[in-house]
Amino acid sequence: MKHWWKFVAVLFVLYAIIAGFLMDVPALPILHETIRNLYFHVTMWMAMMVLMTISLIYSIRHLSGFKNEHDIVASEAANTGLLFGFMGLVTGMIWARFTWGTWWVADPKLNGAAITILIYLAYVVLRNSIDEEQKRAKVSAVYNIFSYIMLLVFLLVLPRMTDSLHPGNGGNPAFSTYDLDNNMRMVFYPAVIGWTLLGVWMMTLKIRIKKIKLKKGL
């Protein structure tokens, strides 16, 4: 049974949808029921981080062997990661509208997330602008390492060094410190695993399509 992890992905996300709506959550001011967004907004970013890490690993592997296969994995992982990044951005905006009162604030975490997405969009543009395959693979692999470091800086380092509205940054407590009670953990962790595996599944589909296209010379 080689598809077992796909079942795990579907089961966990389905569980997150059902339990995420029905299980008890702590009653907090401002947040109210929107605290349940934790199972859907944060998990998008977790899935994106894993996919971008896969992309980085395969970019490095490509640079130490120049196998075309590794380049395909790196690019499709970044593409799928971008989708999850966009979802994270949009879901975050909706959440912000109804808790902070506005779609967007010039906050280090929010702007960092937007810059990260732009950096990876530049990766896609860079790939499309080079026609020669081996050159494209090499240049984009080097750029991908750079963009991953930028992701770490803009998403994880900089927001923690200044004040930020976003939970988990700049003295602002994350859910994990006291809000995320054990009930929420029981949904949050499976949700992270489920969404991540679902993202990996989508990535493998894109990789296989690309390989078929390459074989047929499309």
Place this chain on the structure above:
Amino acid sequence: MKKLIAIFYFMVISVFAFSQEVEMAVEMRSSGKIYVVVAVLAVVFIGIVFYLISIDRKISKMEK
């Protein structure tokens, strides 16, 4: 002693007030309507999953 009683009184009041202030969707759950939304979401998600599975199978066929 009077002060102590007063402090205790305000503590109780504040805890009571705090627990009442935060509105949660209690009514939505007690009237059972939230289950409808959960069911709809589950159906949507399962539909997407079946679509993914069908794509997966088509690709498997093409690979052979």
